[in-house]
Amino acid sequence: MSLPSFRDRLTTRIVTLSMVSLVLVLAMIGGTLWLSWQLQGAGAAINDAGSLRMRANAVAIALLRNGGDASPALQLHIEQMNATLDRLCHGDPARPLFLPDDEDVHRQFEHVANAWHTRLEPDVRKGMAADPDAISRYLxxxxxxxxxxxxxxxxxERENARKTAWLRTSQMALAAMACIGTLAIVYLLYLWIVVPVQRLQEGLAxxxxxxxxxxxxVETQDEFGHLAAGFNRMAAELQTLYRDLAGRVEEKTSELAAQNRELTALYEMAAFVNQPNDVDVLCxxxxxxxxxxxxxxxxxVRLITEDGKVRLIGSEGLPASLLQDERCLAADGCVCDAQRCRSLGFATVAAFDIVSQGEKLGAFSLHFRGERVLPASESHLLDTLGAxxxxxxxxxxxxALARQLAVSEERNLVAQGLHDSIAQSLNFLKMQVHLLDVATREARIDEIREIVPLLAGGVADSYDDVRELLMNFRTKIGSGELRRAVDEAVERFGLQTGIAPRLDYRDEGGLPLPPDQQLQVLFILQEALSNIRKHAEAQRITVTIVNDRDFSLLVEDDGQGYDPEEMAALGETHVGFHIMRERAHRLGAMLRLSGAPGRGARVELVLAAPARQAA
Structure with missing residues (x-):
């Protein structure tokens, strides 16, 4: 939108009106000041002109009093008379003093001045020279x-009265002009500003x-005219927009409703698929x-199985004949025979992939008896639901894999435990039974009597091992119950061996471990105590547990110990050490095994703060 020209601008008119008003007011004020100055100068002239009579009489008195003799007072009166006439003639702007600019006044002044200079002043000066006739003529x-x-x-005075009347007239005219000018300015500003603003306010309302x-x-070309034109354009655009607003609102409402339906569907689907249902209920x-x-x-719904086939897992509203034909398809084949679907009354079939983290797990198909075109938003929703x-x-x-792995690991640990305890005991019993059989056939009674106690001790040891394994694998522990379980394990060891370990359990403010980590710690403790019972022949055992920012377990004994190089050479064949290492690895903890022949052994487990979990 172009701006109004300089001539049509409202500011130009306001400035012009202000300047004209200022010039008129200044002219009237200047005129009144000039009249006041003229009246002041005329008033001073009246005083000096009036003093001419006094000074002329003073000169006459001085002449009569001195008898015509010259005196300083007479000379002073003469000089004052001449000075007064000179001031009246030439004026004095500083006072101010000047005669009015009137011919009668100037003519009369010239007559008075001429009478003084040509007749009276010469007679005075002759009288001062002792001329009685001059004094008589002066009088x-x-x-x-x-x-x-x-x-x-x-x-x-007459001229001054006339100018006084002019001054009063000028002041009255100035007052009248001020009133009229104010009314005119107010009216013009009302027309130029107030009326357009009121129209604009009414239009906005x-x-x-x-x-x-x-x-x-639009009556003018000034700023308000352009503003009115802009208002009209705005109103026209609003009228056009409002005309389409109802349709747009309805369109947006339907879009929002569709989005709400999609969000509701996503929420319901997410809530459903996160429930602990089996695959059949899920489908x-x-x-x-x-x-x-x-x-x-x-x-x-069809899923890709391990053999590379696409197998039908579940269906809804499809005839049995279609399901029988498509029970199993090739992985790269179509999920539905379109011709077959049309023959069964389905005009439209839409298929979508079932994916998880980029891996395609299968596909699901939707069947419609009528022609159906799925919009992009609905297709995106179905893709999301498939994901x-x-x-x-x-x-x-x-x-399922995690459960299988857990079962496999526990089976492996059971097998290792059996191998480390019962299998070795059974192997020893087998050898003793063979020796007993040979001794029996040869009737070596003394040898038989030696073998039978060994068999009884081996059976007892195997029985204890079985009970210990059953106790370990049946152990269940809840949150915050590690201290109770440790006490039970230490007490059970004391009952089995007759040696009570010294337990130092310090809770330094660390949070309890979760049950799964507590159970692994307890298994490592049980395995360490089992190794001491079977191999160490120790007299003093110390168990130290510290639950601080880091969690630590230390088991020490003063038994026979072992050679670290020999144990390193055995590797995984020493099942007890291998089991403890596997459990420490599962915890994410550090396990240090140390010992020396004849100097006992140490089992130290440290679970650092980043690896430990809160219960």
Missing amino acids: LELRAFVTGADELVGLI RIEGREFETRLP RGFLARLTRQVDADGAA HFGTALKNRRLA
């Missing part, structure tokens, strides 16, 4: 001089009342929610 002419001075004063057909008259619930969400007439479903399937597979 005779004095009356005429005074009368002339009176006429001069009267003329000046009508726009707020949704009267978008409102238009303002049925997934298909039921899919068909309800998109109003499908049927749906099916949720794939994540749930993946989690269940991982959970």
Whole structure:
């Protein structure tokens, strides 16, 4: 939008009006000041003109008093008279003093001045020279001089009265002009500013009342004219926008409703797939929610199995004949025979992948009996639902693998425990039974009597090992119960060996370990005590547990000890050490095994703060 020209601008008119008003006011004030100055100068002239009579009489008195002799007072009066006439003639702007600019006044002044200079002053000077006739003439002419001075004063006063009237008239005119000018300025400003602003306010009020057909008259080319034109353009645009607003609101409302439905579907699906259901229930619930969400007439879920086939896992609303034909398909084949689907009354089939972290797990298909085109938003929603479903399937597979791995690890630990204890005992019993059989056949009674106690001791040891293994693998522990379990393990060791270990359990403010970590710590303690019972022949055992920022377990004995190089050479064949290392690795802890022949052994476990978990 272009700006108004300089001539049409409102500021130009306001400045012009202000300047004209200022010039008129200054002119009127200047005129009144000039009249006041003229009146002041005329007033001073009246005083001096009036003093001419006094000074002329003073000269006459001085002449009569001195008898015509010259005196300083007479000379002073003469000089004062001449000075007064000179001031009246030439004026004195400093006082100010000047005669009015009037011909009658100047003519009368010239008459008075001429009478003094040509007749009275010469007679005075002759009288000062002792001329009695000059004194007589001065006295005779004095009356005429005074009368002339009176006429001069009267003329000046008359002119002063006329200028006083002019001054009053000018002041009244100035007051009238001020009132009229103020009214004119107020009226013009009302027309130029107030009226356009009121129109604009009324227009805005009508726009707020949704009267978008409102238009303002454009009567000028100034700023308000351009503002009114801009208001009209705005009103026209608002009218156009509001005309389409209802449709847009309805469109946005439908979009929001669709988004809300999508969010609700995502929420319901996420809540459902996170429930602990098996795969069959998961598939049925997934298909039921899919068909309800998109109003499908049927749906099916197919997953890729380990043999590379796509197998039908679940369906909803599909005929048995279609399901029988597509029970198993190739992994790279189509999830549905389109021709077959059309023959069964399904006009539209849409298929979507089931993925989890980029891995394709299968696909699900939606069947519609009528023609159906899925919009992009709905297709994106179905892809997202497929991803949720794939994540749930993946989690269940991982959970199953985790359970299998846990079972496998526990079986491995059971096998290692059996190998380290019962298997060795049974091997010893087998050898003793063989020797007993040979001794029996040869009737070596003394040898038989030696073997039978060995067999009884081996059976007792095997029985104790079995009981210990059963006790260890049946151990269950809850949050915060590690101290109780440690006390039981130490007490059980004392009952088995007759040696009570010294227990130093210090809780330094660390948080309790979770049950799974507590159980691993307890297993390591049990394994360490079992090794001491079987091999160490120790007399003093110390168990130290410190639960601080780091968690530590230390088991020390004064038994036979072992050679570290020999144990390193044995490697995994020493099942007890291997079991403890595996459990420490599962914890994420550091395990240090140290010993020396005849100097006992140490088992130290340190679970650092970053690796430990809060209960």
